[in-house]
Amino acid sequence: xxxxxxxxxxxxxxxxxxxxxxxxxxxxxxxxxxxxxxxxxxxxxxxxxxxxxxxxxxxxxxxxxxxxxxxxxxxxx
Amino acid sequence: xxxxxxxxxxxxxxxxxxxxxxxxxxxxxxxxxxxxxxxxxxxxxxxxxxxxxxxxxxxxxxxxxxxxxxxxxxxxxxxxxxxxxxxxxxxxxxxxxxxxxxxxxxxxxxxxxxxxxxxxxxxxxxxxxxxxxxxxxxxxxxxxxxxxxxxxxxxxxxxxxxxxxxxxxxxxxxxxxxxxxxxxxxxxxxxxxxxxxxxxxxxxxxxxxxxxxxxxxxxxxxxxxxxxxxxxxxxxxxxxxxxxxxxxxxxxxxxxxxxxxxxxxxxxxxxxxxxxxxxxxxxxxxxxxxxxxxxxxxxxxxxxxxxxxxxxxxxxxxxxxxxxxxxxxxxxxxxxxxxxxxxxxxxxxxxxxxxxxxxxxxxxxxxxxxxxxxxxxxxxxxxxxxxxxxxxxxxxxxxxxxxxxxxxxxxxxxxxxxxxxxxxxxxxxxxxxxxxxxxxxxxxxxxxxxxxxxxxxxxxxxxxxxxxxxxxxxxxxxxxxxxxxxxxxxxxxxxxxxxxxxxxxxxxxxxxxxxxxxxxxxxxxxxxxxxxxxxxxxxxxxxxxxxxxxxxxxxxx
Numbered sequence: 001x002x003x004x005x006x007x008x009x010x011x012x013x014x015x016x017x018x019x020x021x022x023x024x025x026x027x028x029x030x031x032x033x034x035x036x037x038x039x040x041x042x043x044x045x046x047x048x049x050x051x052x053x054x055x056x057x058x059x060x061x062x063x064x065x066x067x068x069x070x071x072x073x074x075x076x077x
Numbered sequence: 078x079x080x081x082x083x084x085x086x087x088x089x090x091x092x093x094x095x096x097x098x099x100x101x102x103x104x105x106x107x108x109x110x111x112x113x114x115x116x117x118x119x120x121x122x123x124x125x126x127x128x129x130x131x132x133x134x135x136x137x138x139x140x141x142x143x144x145x146x147x148x149x150x151x152x153x154x155x156x157x158x159x160x161x162x163x164x165x166x167x168x169x170x171x172x173x174x175x176x177x178x179x180x181x182x183x184x185x186x187x188x189x190x191x192x193x194x195x196x197x198x199x200x201x202x203x204x205x206x207x208x209x210x211x212x213x214x215x216x217x218x219x220x221x222x223x224x225x226x227x228x229x230x231x232x233x234x235x236x237x238x239x240x241x242x243x244x245x246x247x248x249x250x251x252x253x254x255x256x257x258x259x260x261x262x263x264x265x266x267x268x269x270x271x272x273x274x275x276x277x278x279x280x281x282x283x284x285x286x287x288x289x290x291x292x293x294x295x296x297x298x299x300x301x302x303x304x305x306x307x308x309x310x311x312x313x314x315x316x317x318x319x320x321x322x323x324x325x326x327x328x329x330x331x332x333x334x335x336x337x338x339x340x341x342x343x344x345x346x347x348x349x350x351x352x353x354x355x356x357x358x359x360x361x362x363x364x365x366x367x368x369x370x371x372x373x374x375x376x377x378x379x380x381x382x383x384x385x386x387x388x389x390x391x392x393x394x395x396x397x398x399x400x401x402x403x404x405x406x407x408x409x410x411x412x413x414x415x416x417x418x419x420x421x422x423x424x425x426x427x428x429x430x431x432x433x434x435x436x437x438x439x440x441x442x443x444x445x446x447x448x449x450x451x452x453x454x455x456x457x458x459x460x461x462x463x464x465x466x467x468x469x470x471x472x473x474x475x476x477x478x479x480x481x482x483x484x485x486x487x488x489x490x491x492x493x494x495x496x497x498x499x500x501x502x503x504x505x506x507x508x509x510x511x512x513x514x515x516x517x518x519x520x521x522x523x524x525x526x527x528x529x530x531x532x533x534x535x536x537x538x539x540x541x542x543x544x545x546x547x548x549x550x551x552x553x554x555x556x557x558x559x560x561x562x563x564x565x566x567x568x569x570x571x572x573x574x575x576x577x578x579x580x581x582x583x584x585x586x587x588x589x590x591x592x593x594x595x596x597x598x599x600x601x602x603x604x605x606x607x608x609x610x611x612x613x614x615x616x617x618x619x620x621x622x623x624x625x626x627x628x629x630x631x632x633x634x
Contacts, residue, residue, distance in 0.1 A: 021312045026563055028319040029142040031180045041347070045356030048452035049182075049461070051566055055179045056210065058566040060448050065561070 002038070005050065005066035012039045013071035017052075020068045025058065027069075031055040060077055081130045083247055086166035088153055088188065090181055091139030092567045093174040094200040097230040099136040100579050104168055118479060119152075124242050130247075134162050138482075141180065143187045143283060144315065147485035151289075155263055158189060158280050158290050168246045172198045173228070175205035175212050176568075178334060182221075182326050183319075186255040189223065190279035194246045196223045198239055209337040218334040231573050243321075256322050256486070258282040262314065265307050272299045286315040292521075327376030346568045353445050363446055370433050371471070375506075378425035385425070389418030391544070416600025420593045423473070426503040427588055428581050430472035434465065435580035438527045439572035444564060451562050457544050459496075460489040467493070467543065470500030475592040476584045486560035501539035509535050515538060 001016060015036045017023035032038070032054055041058060042051035051060040087102075089095040099107075103122025107126050120136040138149030138154060156164050167187055173181030189195050197217075201396040205212060218225035224242040228235030259266040259278050262285075270283035273295065284295055285304065304311060353359055393410050400406040437443050443465055451461030459467075462484045469477035477497050484490040501509070513535075520527045 019315070022559060023145065023561070025315055025319065026146060026561060028316055028323070029144060029183060030563065030565075031183070031323065033320050033323045042350060042354055042448075044354065044449050044452060045359065046452050049448055049562055049564075051448065055177070056208075057177050057180065058568075060444075060562070060564050060566050062562045063442065064449065065563075 001070050003067050004038075004052070004069040004071050005063050007040045007071065007073075009040050009043060012037065012074045014038070014074055016070040016072050018069050020065075023065055023068060027061075030059060031057075032059070032069075037074065079604055083126070083130060083132050083167040084164065085132045085134045085243060086126075086137055086156060086169045087134060087172065088137045088169060088184065089139060089172035090141055090174065090177065090184065090565075092565060093139070093172050093177070093181060094230040095139055095172050096136065096579070097573055097576055098172050098198060098200065098228070099134065099472075101230055101233040101236055102134055104248070104463050105582075107579075118482075124240075126244055130244060132443050136165070140184065142184055143191075144286070144288065144320075146563075147483055148490070149482045154283075155290065157191060157193065158283065158288075159293070160275075160277075161293075162559055166193070168194045168196060168243050170196050170198050170243065172200055175202045175227075176208055176210055178205075178210070178212065179323075179326060179330055182329070183322060185221070186322060186326065187279070187576065188575070189221070189252070190254040190256060190587060192251045192254075192277060195223050195247050196239065196242045197223055198230075198235075199225055199227045199229050201228045203229065206337070211335040211337050213333045213335070215249070218330070220329045220332055231575075247518050249496070254278065256318070256325055258318060260527070261318060261321060262307075262309065265303060265309065268303055272296050272303065280316075282318070286311045286318075287311070294484060305566070331434055336367070348579055350445065353442065354449055359445075363449070366437075367468075370430070372473075374426055374429045374503075377630065379426040379431050381424055385418070385422045389414065389421070392416075404608075409606060410600070411608075412601045412604030413597065415604070416597045419600065420589065420596050424490045424585055424589070425507075427472045428585055430503070431469065431476070431584040432577060432581050434472075435470055435577045436572050438465070439570075441567040442567045444566045447562075447564060448566065455560075455562075457548040458492045458554075459490065459547050460484050460486065460493070460560065461564070463489065463493040466497045467540075470497040470502060471544075472503055473584075473588045473592065474498045474500070474502050476587045479587065486556070487558055488554050489554035489560055491554060492547050492550045496543040499539055499543040499546060501536050 002013070004013075007013065015032050015034055015038055016032065018027060018032075036054060040050060041052040041053050042060075044050065044060075047063055049060045049062050050066055053059075053060050084500065085098055087095060099120065099122065102124045105124040107120060118138075122134045124132050124134055126132050135156065137153040142150075142151040143154045143157065145154045156166075157169065158160055159165060171181070171185040171188060176479040182373045184196065185197055199212065199217075202212060202214075212227075214225050214227050223244060226235055226242050227241045228239055229304070262282070264282055265285070266278050268275050270278065270286050273281055273293065275281070275293070280290060284290055285300055290297070303309075304314075322604065333474070346588060353362060355362075380507070393414050395409045396414060397406060434443075437446075446464050447461035450464050454463055463481070466481045469480055474497055477500075478494050481490050481493045481497065484493060508531055513531050517528050517531050522530060529549055550601060
């Protein structure tokens, strides 16, 4: 299990849990449900937000928030 | 025979082509107003559905769900959940981006569960096919038990079929819910219905999850007690329901959507992003775009502005000569006409600037700008989303402030609204030029025109003071609310010129009528003050300088 914020660009994983209920609700309704496949596609410069690919669209969230998201790493297919 | 009038609400995720569909439906028969008490634009329009049915269409702000995170999402939720609202629709059109079907259907199924008559307008099927997402419209319609119409909002294709579907939906009977919350939370939803006194399972569930529903006084105590008695934590219940809903949606997606081979569209966005989000070039490109934008705005608008100026000068002379001499003449010429001229003259600048901003927004670039500036703006109490209001503030603060509504945090929104007027709006330019012409010599400084440099410094001062004041207010305004930045980064696309044109018309209207009213009133007051001011000396100065500056000054101060 890894924190989303610590993943390198290009890493693929599966959504697990979000340790903040407000944030969890917001991300759930955007489609980040447990088990959903994600990929880190971009990081903003200077510790800014990070962008992930989830259910075929790109979502950006702040790094602080990404620290609260647990992701299970997936091997490349 | 009188025509039947129905109300239609248009809802959907941001970036799903909702505004484009609204424009295709209503053309220029649109009205932009305000929701009472809040600065969220309310767009309504009229459309002919058939020979004997007229529709009033309300364009709801883009939202991802019925659990609102920002002011404009709240508006969408409240119109849809409140059957006593004057805008409560007979039929709701949900517009979905076919490339983003899973997330779009989430909102759709929530609206179905509110017992509404719903039609799904499936947009961008062509792009989805190119991306290798093949949607079977018939299967989707069958699985959701509602009418699904494939449309192309940009090319106005499928609008007639959509109109037919709406007509069919008007008198539909309530259907089975998509996800039966009364089965997930057994025995509780019924009790919540009783407490609310309204028989609507899903709305009662929303109320149970601490959602404010407008138009009703919710017995919060009784609902909280109900939760307590049944060991329900509202946040957990909401999360549980969301996950279940997505599971049900995933089944439908598996059935109705097949994966094919993509044609490399995502690759294109990726390559462009490599450059535009680059830690060095990203910012260089953004600043260069800004520089070019302002250059273009000022040089292009110079000609129409001169034209308007001479038009009003001539009009003043003609009116002054045509009317009998006296106070009334003076009021009309120096109060009203001067005020009107002072408003209309800014239309070219405002139109060009908003054209650029609408263009950049529609391509998807502004989402990238927010992405790379969020960290910097956050340091001073703002949000990546503040960048659009701040930029628009260089044209006119009134529509700029309106665009701050998408910022979900109350504190960040308030700070954005407070500092946006510090940006130098286009109406301040004549005052700047006047002052510079008076006190700065027309010399060269290090090879640059000194007056031009000072003007640039003026703009910088505006920006720096906006940032500085934001930083101060960050400490003054207290808020326990957490700030979020959760934003979709849409794929790049060629902007739709119609969307850009409609955006310009809308912003110019806001400026002319909302700001204009006040400017005219102030201009008349200033006329009164300058007409009855003591002393001849003042009058001389006034004649020399203030005549032109007055009305322009009136609206930026």
